Amino acid sequence: MALQNKIIHLSCRCLFGEVLNRQFASNSRVLYKSASSESLRITAVGDETPRESLVGKETRIKTLKEMPGPSAVGNLIEFFWRDGFSRIHEIQMEHSQKYGKIFKSRFGPQLVVSIAGRDLVAEVLRSEGVAPQRGNMESWQEYRNLRGRSTGLISAEGEDWLKMRSVLRQLIMRPKDVAQFSDEVNSVVVDLMKRVDTLRSQQPDGLTVVNVNDLFFKYAMEGMAAILYEDRLGCLENEIPQKSQDYIAALHLMFSSFKMTMYAGAIPKWLRPIIPRPWEEFCSSWDGLFSFSQIHVDKRLEEIKEQMSRGEEVKGGLLTHMLVTREMNLEEIYANMTEMLLAGVDTTSFTLSWATYLLARNPEVQQQIYEEITRTLGHGTIPSADDVPRLPLIRGLVKETLRLFPVLPGNGRVTQDDLVIGGYFIPKGTQLALCHYSTSMEEENFPGAEEFHPERWIRKDATDRVDNFGSIPFGYGIRSCIGRRIAELEMHLALTQLIQRYRIGVCPLTDEVKAKTHGLLCPAAPINLQFTDRTAQTDRHS
Numbered sequence: 006m007a008l009q010n011k012i013i014h015l016s017c018r019c020l021f022g023e024v025l026n027r028q029f030a031s032n033s034r035v036l037y038k039s040a041s042s043e044s045l046r047i048t049a050v051g052d053e054t055p056r057e058s059l060v061g062k063e064t065r066i067k068t069l070k071e072m073p074g075p076s077a078v079g080n081l082i083e084f085f086w087r088d089g090f091s092r093i094h095e096i097q098m099e100h101s102q103k104y105g106k107i108f109k110s111r112f113g114p115q116l117v118v119s120i121a122g123r124d125l126v127a128e129v130l131r132s133e134g135v136a137p138q139r140g141n142m143e144s145w146q147e148y149r150n151l152r153g154r155s156t157g158l159i160s161a162e163g164e165d166w167l168k169m170r171s172v173l174r175q176l177i178m179r180p181k182d183v184a185q186f187s188d189e190v191n192s193v194v195v196d197l198m199k200r201v202d203t204l205r206s207q208q209p210d211g212l213t214v215v216n217v218n219d220l221f222f223k224y225a226m227e228g229m230a231a232i233l234y235e236d237r238l239g240c241l242e243n244e245i246p247q248k249s250q251d252y253i254a255a256l257h258l259m260f261s262s263f264k265m266t267m268y269a270g271a272i273p274k275w276l277r278p279i280i281p282r283p284w285e286e287f288c289s290s291w292d293g294l295f296s297f298s299q300i301h302v303d304k305r306l307e308e309i310k311e312q313m314s315r316g317e318e319v320k321g322g323l324l325t326h327m328l329v330t331r332e333m334n335l336e337e338i339y340a341n342m343t344e345m346l347l348a349g350v351d352t353t354s355f356t357l358s359w360a361t362y363l364l365a366r367n368p369e370v371q372q373q374i375y376e377e378i379t380r381t382l383g384h385g386t387i388p389s390a391d392d393v394p395r396l397p398l399i400r401g402l403v404k405e406t407l408r409l410f411p412v413l414p415g416n417g418r419v420t421q422d423d424l425v426i427g428g429y430f431i432p433k434g435t436q437l438a439l440c441h442y443s444t445s446m447e448e449e450n451f452p453g454a455e456e457f458h459p460e461r462w463i464r465k466d467a468t469d470r471v472d473n474f475g476s477i478p479f480g481y482g483i484r485s486c487i488g489r490r491i492a493e494l495e496m497h498l499a500l501t502q503l504i505q506r507y508r509i510g511v512c513p514l515t516d517e518v519k520a521k522t523h524g525l526l527c528p529a530a531p532i533n534l535q536f537t538d539r540t541a542q543t544d545r546h547s
């Protein structure tokens with residue numbers, strides 16, 4: 006054992022955020038840690054002397070072998086026989102109830118340690134280094150090497166990731182940076198409302214929008230194009246331009262093969278000549294996505310060049326800034342635009358679908374939110390990013406939706422140091438799965454966890470921080486979602502205007518809709534909703 010007969014440093018963050026460095030002895034079979042210590046980073050330093058003051062307060066650190074978890078065969082049956090891939094969120098819950106807040110699973114040669122406790126998740130994320138690694142991205146990197154493409158923020162690691170992250174962080178991480186996109190987003194919201202009117206007018210009842218996710222997919226795509234490419238695609242028009250239809254089809258293909266993008270890497274390379282299809286589809290869907298982004302980036306680049314050649318001042322948004330400053334090279338810009346689009350469309354559209362579904366099924370909550378909006382903005386005022394802090398229930402609505410339906414039900418990390426988590430020694434290089442879905446459904450983290458209560462997120466006063474590692478749908482810390490503020494802006498502005506204008510109701514066509522995992526947590530059946538114009542009468546009754 007690598008740590009045999011050595012002193013280990015345990016660096017733990019106490020309740021007040023202070024980092025405590027401790028030394029403990031290890032011998033051939035037993036490692037020790039303080040019973041009260043939390044996240045622990047371990048470094049072997051080759052000294053055998055235990056700190057006397059700690060002796061007696063210690064508990065034994067257990068090994069991975071001792072960690073409970075489902076058997077490898079059980080996992081195989083669960084995933085391949087019982088279609089576990091579409092029930093990852095449920096399996097998380099079942100396993101955490103059965104094996105506890107930390108357990109191990111084996112997927113072929115890959116050992117994964119699942120962390121299903123709020124405080125343990127907090128420990129892992131709070132003890133991260135400067136460039137955390139999310140998971141095995143080998144297949145993504147292999148595609149990029151094959152085509153001479155750059156990695157983007159999702160697929161990059163180490164120095165490459167740090168460089169790109171520091172560029173993008175300055176541009177889109179703070180609410181005030183994305184507030185400047187308010188007008189662009191609102192112009193897309195106007196098109197969204199027109200589209201709602203058109204779609205419901207095509208139904209016999211004049212109210213129903215069938216499969217709202219299709220609508221929100223187009224809204225999210227249009228919104229992302231407006232922000233990322235500084236361009237409009239016409240996805241929400243009655244007649245979608247052919248070019249944009251092709252893009253949408255390409256994106257649907259990309260998203261529908263998302264599972265493939267996640268699992269193609271799991272198929273060993275030597276199997277590719279025998280089963281070539283997964284890898285081929287994986288590559289061709291990436292080809293489509295990269296070329297989609299490249300067309301838009303190149304178009305903006307040409308416009309900038311022309312403006313410069315005419316001696317005009319170049320003004321613009323995110324892409325213009327990136328192209329003019331060249332803090333990233335062109336290939337890195339293509340890659341980041343591609344990966345941000347991939348990350349930003351389905352995530353936002355599924356969340357909007359769930360949010361409207363929850364509003365429809367909870368009319369009293371919808372009415373409270375409507376009243377907050379009219380009280381704060383009056384009737385018909387178009388909200389901007391600056392208004393959102395004055396609409397705590399709209400923010401609570403998005404948070405509560407993402408708690409109940411976290412688009413990414415789990416997240417990954419590869420440990421970059423030896424760690425002790427939950428009393429177990431976890432060697433460097435171990436794949437961790439952070440079980441966000443199960444922590445967000447735990448009663449001890451969220452009383453009445455199954456219920457929809459947007460108001461649970463409202464702060465009572467300035468000291469009341471509703472930080473809860475039980476629900477961190479955008480992740481936490483240095484490697485968290487870079488697009489969080491963009492996604493929130495798109496969702497807050499769209500939901501505020503939808504609630505202002507319509508009473509959203511359940512439709513007889515839709516019964517209860519369950520969630521399934523398809524890469525992301527998405528509705529297992531189409532969500533059909535009714536959008537009734539609010540009038541003086543419907544304003545008062547829900």
Ligand code: HEM
Nearest residue numbers: 158345348349352353413478479480484485486487488492
């Ligand atoms: C409801 C909407 C969204 C949700 C719930 C969401 C959630 C997440 C989560 C959980 C992660 C992983 C964080 C971690 O590993 O700690 C992530 C990463 C990421 N997201 Fe989002 N996301 C959303 C929208 C967006 C949007 C709109 C964009 C683009 C503008 C975006 C771009 C990214 C990127 C580039 C990363 C990788 C960051 C890095 O590795 O440094 N996301 N997102």
